[in-house]
Amino acid sequence: MRANVKKGIGAAVSAWQISAGAKAPFDLRPNIAGAEQFIYVLDGGVEITVGADRQVTAAGTLLVVAPGSTAVQVRTTGVAATLLVFEAAKAP
Numbered sequence: 271m272r273a274n275v276k277k278g279i280g281a282a283v284s285a286w287q288i289s290a291g292a293k294a295p296f297d298l299r300p301n302i303a304g305a306e307q308f309i310y311v312l313d314g315g316v317e318i319t320v321g322a323d324r325q326v327t328a329a330g331t332l333l334v335v336a337p338g339s340t341a342v343q344v345r346t347t348g349v350a351a352t353l354l355v356f357e358a359a360k361a362p
Contacts, residue, residue: 280358281356281357281358282356282357282358283354283355283356284354284355285312285352285353285354285355286344286352286353286354286355287350287351287352288314288316288344288345288346288350288351288352288353289346289350290314290346290348290349290350291346291348292345292346293343293344293345293346304337304338305337305357305358306334306335306336306337306357306358307334307335307339307342307355307356307357308332308333308334308335308355308356308357309332309333309335309344309353309354309355309356310331310332310333310353310354310355310356311327311328311329311330311331311332311333311351311352311353312329312351312352312353312354313329313350313351313352314329314346314347314349314350314351314352315327315328315329315346315347315348315349315351316344316345316346316347316351316353317344317345317346317347318333318342318343318344319341319342319343319344320335320339320340320341320342321339321340321341326347
């Protein structure tokens with residue numbers, strides 16, 4: 271089996287902790303245009319809006335943000351939440 275890997279592209283994983291009732295003060299658009307982004311809700315619950323599509327999620331949910339998606343906004347659903355964000359990144 272052979273992986274299709276582009277030179278200069280790596281991966282990044284970041285953890286985001288969001289306080290209860292807070293709206294994330296950031297836009298979770300992918301770091302590299304044309305790359306998918308995966309958001310895993312580790313604990314708590316969040317409302318995620320991608321463009322005009324809104325979903326309320328709970329712990330254990332994995333969301334896939336398609337390439338070219340517009341503004342990705344996140345806010346908690348009343349309890350604190352922890353997200354793991356997996357995405358492509360430029361290799362150092």
